[in-house]
Amino acid sequence: MKRIAVLGSGTAGLHLSYALVSRGPFEVTVYTDRSPEEVRSGRVSSTQVHFGAARAREAAYGMPAWEQGPDLESIHVTVGGQKLFTGRLERPAKSVDQRAYFARCMEDLEAKGVSFVYGRVDEERLQELAPAYDLLVDCSGKRGPLAPFPQLEELSPVPAPQRKCSVGYFHGVAPLEPSGVSISILPGAGELFEIPALTAQGPVTILFIEAVPGGPLDAFGGIKTAESFRDRIRAVVDSHFPAVAARLDGERFGLCDERGFVQIAVQPSVHRPYCTVGGTLVLGCGDSVVLNDPITGQGCNTASYCAEQLVLTLAEELGRPWDEQTGEAYWRRIRDHVTEVTTWTNAMMGPLPDHAVGLLMAGAGDPSTADRIAGWFADPRTAYDDLFRAAAGT
Numbered sequence: 001m002k003r004i005a006v007l008g009s010g011t012a013g014l015h016l017s018y019a020l021v022s023r024g025p026f027e028v029t030v031y032t033d034r035s036p037e038e039v040r041s042g043r044v045s046s047t048q049v050h051f052g053a054a055r056a057r058e059a060a061y062g063m064p065a066w067e068q069g070p071d072l073e074s075i076h077v078t079v080g081g082q083k084l085f086t087g088r089l090e091r092p093a094k095s096v097d098q099r100a101y102f103a104r105c106m107e108d109l110e111a112k113g114v115s116f117v118y119g120r121v122d123e124e125r126l127q128e129l130a131p132a133y134d135l136l137v138d139c140s141g142k143r144g145p146l147a148p149f150p151q152l153e154e155l156s157p158v159p160a161p162q163r164k165c166s167v168g169y170f171h172g173v174a175p176l177e178p179s180g181v182s183i184s185i186l187p188g189a190g191e192l193f194e195i196p197a198l199t200a201q202g203p204v205t206i207l208f209i210e211a212v213p214g215g216p217l218d219a220f221g222g223i224k225t226a227e228s229f230r231d232r233i234r235a236v237v238d239s240h241f242p243a244v245a246a247r248l249d250g251e252r253f254g255l256c257d258e259r260g261f262v263q264i265a266v267q268p269s270v271h272r273p274y275c276t277v278g279g280t281l282v283l284g285c286g287d288s289v290v291l292n293d294p295i296t297g298q299g300c301n302t303a304s305y306c307a308e309q310l311v312l313t314l315a316e317e318l319g320r321p322w323d324e325q326t327g328e329a330y331w332r333r334i335r336d337h338v339t340e341v342t343t344w345t346n347a348m349m350g351p352l353p354d355h356a357v358g359l360l361m362a363g364a365g366d367p368s369t370a371d372r373i374a375g376w377f378a379d380p381r382t383a384y385d386d387l388f389r390a391a392a393g394t
């Protein structure tokens, strides 16, 4: 039986492990640096909206289902304080706090016979592990990559983080109807996302500010405590997003727990997702090799997509030793998708091109255009088609 080591147990490592278990026979060992308990009691790190395709994979692999919590049925778009439209998603999306989601999946996988080894993996440990496996998969996320994958310059054109991200999980935000992700764009300053989500403490609304560095939303420097984070986000929302401020309940408005907030800036970077270490093939999956700014909410969905394609590649190559040819076959499968997601995401951080503005304005008067734009998030290929292929006349 082929032996596979999965390094990391975030979205990529977990979707991959479930896919491997459901497609077997593979002997899977997960090496990761945090136990389920540490994950559960840790800090939030994402807004983790999983769209229809990722959710369908979760169901197909038998991953834990999350019946409770809000279904996200739509995308609300506001530009410069003017509500443009609400587009319907074909299939509901969902956001479940990764602390609860990851911890439960790790325990469930362990119960299904997947071995977990806890501790940090570094270059030396990678060298030690390589000879014992037919394949290592680097799912170490944005702290990675652990393996020496070459960076792809053509897909890594952004020289520095384009946004400062401030995320808090709040009680006391009255939801919009129909339930969905709300995007308020302040051209030149950044964006506010509102995302109804499920946590161990019950439903919350995530407020997520993407601030252009140095602009008026870049107001979170020096924040250390949950209380000061809450006060600062309240002040920013009051000043710049009055329609959202009107839905905050002054009494109840507060973080769901002390670790329910995070600040981060992402340096986008894409690596070719294969190399060898000590003669063993190492593949990359998730943020370790495809790291984009969260503005389009694609990281988990891309990690899930790549995990599926990785397992399909292995299934095709089952009868031969896994080597760089296997790595190239995996990269061929995911390259178009990675290119489309990355190009779209990087473009969303600059001034919107005229035809993109035109489409958003058209969405205001035409429900089918509004639905099509909502669909960009569920299927980024359509965003690429509308914004780049159509604009280039291809």
Ligand SMILES: Cc1cc2nc3c(=O)[nH]c(=O)nc-3n(C[C@H](O)[C@H](O)[C@H](O)COP(=O)(O)OP(=O)(O)OC[C@H]3O[C@@H](n4cnc5c(N)ncnc54)[C@H](O)[C@@H]3O)c2cc1C
Residues within 6 Å of the ligand: 007, 008, 009, 010, 011, 012, 013, 031, 032, 033, 034, 045, 046, 047, 048, 049, 050, 119, 120, 121, 122, 139, 140, 141, 142, 143, 144, 146, 165, 167, 264, 266, 285, 286, 287, 288, 294, 297, 298, 299, 300, 301, 302, 303
């Ligand atoms: C603010 C923000 C909002 C976001 N919102 C969305 C969204 O709405 N939708 C969406 O699809 N994506 C979103 N993303 C992106 C998404 O969270 C990530 O793309 C996704 O979680 C990546 O999964 P991953 O498994 O690659 O990495 P992670 O989920 O980060 O997992 C990495 C794993 O590797 C482990 N690890 C790391 N280093 C080591 C080491 N040296 N040794 C051992 N273990 C190690 C970690 O403990 C963890 O288990 C958002 C990101 C941010 C920052």
